[in-house]
Amino acid sequence: MGASSSPGILRTILGSCVGICVYDRMKKVGGMAHILLPNNPGDGNPEKYADSAIPLLISRLMKDGAKKEFLSAKLAGGASMFKFNASVTLGQIGERNIEESKKILEKNGIPVLEQDTGGSTGRVIDFFLEDGRMKVKAGGQEKLFYKV
Amino acid sequence: MHAHIQQRIQGIINNLDQLPSIPDVASKVLTMVNDPDVAFKAIADEISKDQAITTNILKLCNSAYFSKGKEISSIDRAIVTLGIKEVKDIVVVAATREILNKIIVGYDLARGELWKHGIAVAVLSKRIAVLKNQKAIADIAFTGGIIHDVGKTVLALFVQNTFREILDLAQSRQIQFSDAEKEIMGFDHQEIGEKILTKWKFPEVLKSIVRYHHEPQKAPAEYLPIVSIVHIANTLCLMAGVGIGADGLYHELSDAAIKTLGLTNREMEDLYGDMPRVLDQASGIL
Numbered sequence: 001m002g003a004s005s006s007p008g009i010l011r012t013i014l015g016s017c018v019g020i021c022v023y024d025r026m027k028k029v030g031g032m033a034h035i036l037l038p039n040n041p042g043d044g045n046p047e048k049y050a051d052s053a054i055p056l057l058i059s060r061l062m063k064d065g066a067k068k069e070f071l072s073a074k075l076a077g078g079a080s081m082f083k084f085n086a087s088v089t090l091g092q093i094g095e096r097n098i099e100e101s102k103k104i105l106e107k108n109g110i111p112v113l114e115q116d117t118g119g120s121t122g123r124v125i126d127f128f129l130e131d132g133r134m135k136v137k138a139g140g141q142e143k144l145f146y147k148v
Numbered sequence: 149m150h151a152h153i154q155q156r157i158q159g160i161i162n163n164l165d166q167l168p169s170i171p172d173v174a175s176k177v178l179t180m181v182n183d184p185d186v187a188f189k190a191i192a193d194e195i196s197k198d199q200a201i202t203t204n205i206l207k208l209c210n211s212a213y214f215s216k217g218k219e220i221s222s223i224d225r226a227i228v229t230l231g232i233k234e235v236k237d238i239v240v241v242a243a244t245r246e247i248l249n250k251i252i253v254g255y256d257l258a259r260g261e262l263w264k265h266g267i268a269v270a271v272l273s274k275r276i277a278v279l280k281n282q283k284a285i286a287d288i289a290f291t292g293g294i295i296h297d298v299g300k301t302v303l304a305l306f307v308q309n310t311f312r313e314i315l316d317l318a319q320s321r322q323i324q325f326s327d328a329e330k331e332i333m334g335f336d337h338q339e340i341g342e343k344i345l346t347k348w349k350f351p352e353v354l355k356s357i358v359r360y361h362h363e364p365q366k367a368p369a370e371y372l373p374i375v376s377i378v379h380i381a382n383t384l385c386l387m388a389g390v391g392i393g394a395d396g397l398y399h400e401l402s403d404a405a406i407k408t409l410g411l412t413n414r415e416m417e418d419l420y421g422d423m424p425r426v427l428d429q430a431s432g433i434l
Binding site for chain 2: 012013014015016017036037041044045048077079080081082083084085087088089090091093094119120121122138139140
């Protein structure tokens with residue numbers, strides 16, 4: 001997990017994991033959580049589960065001076081294997097990661113403005129802390145998400 | 149299918165000089181380890197002949213992942229302290245680093261990503277082998293994990309120009325990426341990998357791992373468990389984004405592999421959730 005103020009770029013590579021980019025548009029501070037699974041069993045690394053990583057990220061940003069009412073989020077990742085037997089629960093982990101991330105963000109009153117999620121593609125994401133834009137590179141193509 | 153691409157790849161396979169090489173010591177050690185009549189001393193002497201690789205091997209023996217605490221300063225000591233199987237794995241790490249630790253253009257892997265992927269799959273494969281009572285083959289699973297994608301180093305050049313077609317075919321026909329590679333180029337990276345291992349004179353079991361890691365159900369019955377282990381480890385590492393390239397997750401998670409190993413849903417999720425620790429361990433080898 002990374003949190004810092006501008007200038008700076010946070011980069012991560014995602015498969016079924018979800019990258020959650022949170023930004024304060026007024027203070028221009030932001031941070032990224034990279035979660036592997038939706039729910040922390042209790043003793044897991046808090047940075048790797050949506051339900052513990054997102055609150056942790058928010059509290060770090062607030063420590064850096066962010067205000068909750070100015071925060072917004074962008075999501076990327078949550079891909080699934082192209083083919084798997086439906087009885088294998090890990091196969092749905094990408095979708096569960098997206099769902100839980102959205103739920104925790106909503107609980108904290110943080111709107112999700114843009115997302116590039118799902119499918120079977122791998123994603124490299126860059127989160128630019130100068131203005132909160134997110135660049136997603138997937139399957140050899142780049143997309144930019146500007147809303148903050 | 150592009151006939152001219154198929155011909156060019158066939159040309160590379162026919163002319164062994166064009167396939168990547170690794171130091172001879174690796175295949176010699178792999179053969180010697182399997183021969184019960186060969187003394188450890190003979191293996192240590194064989195490794196020690198290659199001064200450059202010996203230096204790297206000793207460094208790895210003392211790394212966080214392999215070290216047993218005591219400083220190791222000779223190959224003899226390494227074999228006594230770590231055991232012959234562990235030293236064999238270390239020889240393969242040292243011998244293959246140069247050819248795997250580079251940019252893999254067509255698959256869009258930056259320098260070091262394929263290497264990191266191989267090491268992570270190796271570490272996780274060993275863990276799965278131990279978890280599922282296959283400890284006797286844990287070292288082979290580790291070796292297979294390192295090199296399973298070696299075919300990508302050769303095929304990448306051709307994938308670079310055909311990537312869109314391969315991906316489109318995979319999507320339109322609902323087939324996995326490696327099957328689409330074969331349809332478009334006449335070969336997939338598993339087949340090329342097997343040819344490379346033939347050049348290196350590596351044993352059949354490792355060839356099977358490389359050849360069938362995306363389709364373990366097609367592996368010879370005797371190698372099904374070990375191919376399944378590397379298949380699962382590869383899948384979990386890709387899902388975690390480790391070494392995930394332009395081919396993304398356009399692969400199949402084999403039900404046959406899960407059933408062969410008797411992995412439960414809980415075990416699969418726990419292994420996946422443990423990826424951060426696997427990566428920590430792997431970083432001690434990089």
